[in-house]
Amino acid sequence: MNTKLFLYTLHLADNALILAQRNAEWTGHGPVLEQDIAITNISLDLLGQARNFYQYAASLYNGFSDEEKEVVDRYVPRLWKEYNRELQEDDLAFLRDEHQYLNLLITELPKGDWAQSVLRQYFFSAFQVELYQQVQQSELVQLSAIAEKAIKEVQYHLRWSGEWVIRLGDGTEESHSRMVNALGELWMYTGEMFEAAPYELVDVASLKEQWLAKVEKVLREASLEHSKQTWMQNGGKRGRHTEHLGYLLAEMQYLQRAYPNATW
Amino acid sequence: MVDEKEIWTILEEVKDPEVPVLSVIDLGIVRSVNTLGDAIDITITPTYSGCPAMDVISMDIRLKLIEKGYRNVRIQQQLSPAWTTDWMSEEGKKKLKAFGIAPPNPKQQFCKAEMFQQEAVQCPRCDSWHTELISQFGSTACKSMYRCLDCKEAFDHFKCH
Numbered sequence: 496m497n498t499k500l501f502l503y504t505l506h507l508a509d510n511a512l513i514l515a516q517r518n519a520e521w522t523g524h525g526p527v528l529e530q531d532i533a534i535t536n537i538s539l540d541l542l543g544q545a546r547n548f549y550q551y552a553a554s555l556y557n558g559f560s561d562e563e564k565e566v567v568d569r570y571v572p573r574l575w576k577e578y579n580r581e582l583q584e585d586d587l588a589f590l591r592d593e594h595q596y597l598n599l600l601i602t603e604l605p606k607g608d609w610a611q612s613v614l615r616q617y618f619f620s621a622f623q624v625e626l627y628q629q630v631q632q633s634e635l636v637q638l639s640a641i642a643e644k645a646i647k648e649v650q651y652h653l654r655w656s657g658e659w660v661i662r663l664g665d666g667t668e669e670s671h672s673r674m675v676n677a678l679g680e681l682w683m684y685t686g687e688m689f690e691a692a693p694y695e696l697v698d699v700a701s702l703k704e705q706w707l708a709k710v711e712k713v714l715r716e717a718s719l720e721h722s723k724q725t726w727m728q729n730g731g732k733r734g735r736h737t738e739h740l741g742y743l744l745a746e747m748q749y750l751q752r753a754y755p756n757a758t759w
Numbered sequence: 760m761v762d763e764k765e766i767w768t769i770l771e772e773v774k775d776p777e778v779p780v781l782s783v784i785d786l787g788i789v790r791s792v793n794t795l796g797d798a799i800d801i802t803i804t805p806t807y808s809g810c811p812a813m814d815v816i817s818m819d820i821r822l823k824l825i826e827k828g829y830r831n832v833r834i835q836q837q838l839s840p841a842w843t844t845d846w847m848s849e850e851g852k853k854k855l856k857a858f859g860i861a862p863p864n865p866k867q868q869f870c871k872a873e874m875f876q877q878e879a880v881q882c883p884r885c886d887s888w889h890t891e892l893i894s895q896f897g898s899t900a901c902k903s904m905y906r907c908l909d910c911k912e913a914f915d916h917f918k919c920h
Contacts, residue, residue: 536900540809543805543808639839657874658874
């Protein structure tokens with residue numbers, strides 16, 4: 496149970512961190528100043544959530560017995576093992592290799608154009624609201640506290656991204672065609688959210704119906720229709736990623752790899 | 760022996776680094792102060808998960824207490840129950856308004872906005888309710904941006920949370 500909880504916490508942390516990093520790529524590049532600030536704020540909220548999860552994961556690991564440490568050994572950063580100190584949040588964020596990350600594939604996809612970024616945020620926030628409600632109601636005390644804090648932030652993300660999906664989908668010819676394209680790119684990555692991984696402690700499959708109802712309502716309002724194709728990509732939750740994650744990590748981890756234990 | 764009341768009074772001097780008119784007491788983030796002998800245990804709750812001010816606030820509390828001669832201080836963060844703008848003091852809301860930031864509306868009044876709905880926010884300068892939302896996100900995690908349609912000033916709104 497403890498080792499499952501550790502992996503599940505890592506999964507929640509990785510989702511938040513990787514999407515925070517992707518959204519942060521818009522900093523200074525947003526379509527208008529206010530929206531640049533908005534997506535950067537969302538990025539900051541996600542980063543804060545990731546920190547809370549990583550701190551908890553690190554504290555779980557540091558309290559593990561040798562047997563438990565052995566079970567999760569392949570998820571622990573190799574470089575850290577040479578440091579001879581307790582595991583810390585930054586080790587988990589910055590020193591793991593690609594296959595040790597357990598985030599959903601949808602969070603690591605390139606930011607694409609504004610349509611792709613806001614649609615991805617919408618799909619993810621709609622999922623996160625449902626997920627965090629479940630986590631909050633669970634008996635997982637610390638995860639519940641983190642979710643209780645985070646859910647208020649996620650409600651703002653959901654509202655903001657939903658408005659953008661409608662505004663662009665139901666906007667000009669060009670904005671509509673970009674949303675159609677974004678939907679074509681992203682839809683096949685939505686299924687993974689509801690396919691349970693062995694370590695998952697919340698029944699994610701049960702969230703699908705509500706998620707779909709909510710999403711379809713917004714898509715209708717946005718004059719968009721998702722593909723009827725039911726085949727879905729997966730693998731992220733098990734550490735099998737798209738080629739995009741490696742590039743993201745190379746940039747994000749550069750400093751800690753080049754200057755181990757650097758602080759400022 | 761440390762007097763708890765004295766500690767609460769000192770905490771009124773510790774300001775939010777991003778909204779310097781508000782003390783940590785005005786913000787409502789200090790959950791408890793416990794003392795045992797000369798040891799002081801302070802529990803604070805973060806406003807937003809990623810609020811960069813929280814680390815600074817912890818340090819400022821520590822420094823202020825050291826300045827007043829209290830060295831044995833432990834500061835803990837507590838996530839649950841989650842902070843809400845309803846915990847901000849009335850005094851704090853007045854200070855915010857005087858500073859030019861529209862204070863948060865009571866939570867039950869608005870907080871769960873449907874898409875494209877706008878919260879009625881009063882202009883902190885001319886008191887007009889004739890205002891419009893510019894952006895749900897502002898210069899810090901806790902603020903949104905509004906514009907007054909009467910006096911034409913743009914202003915920050917401490918959003919309901």
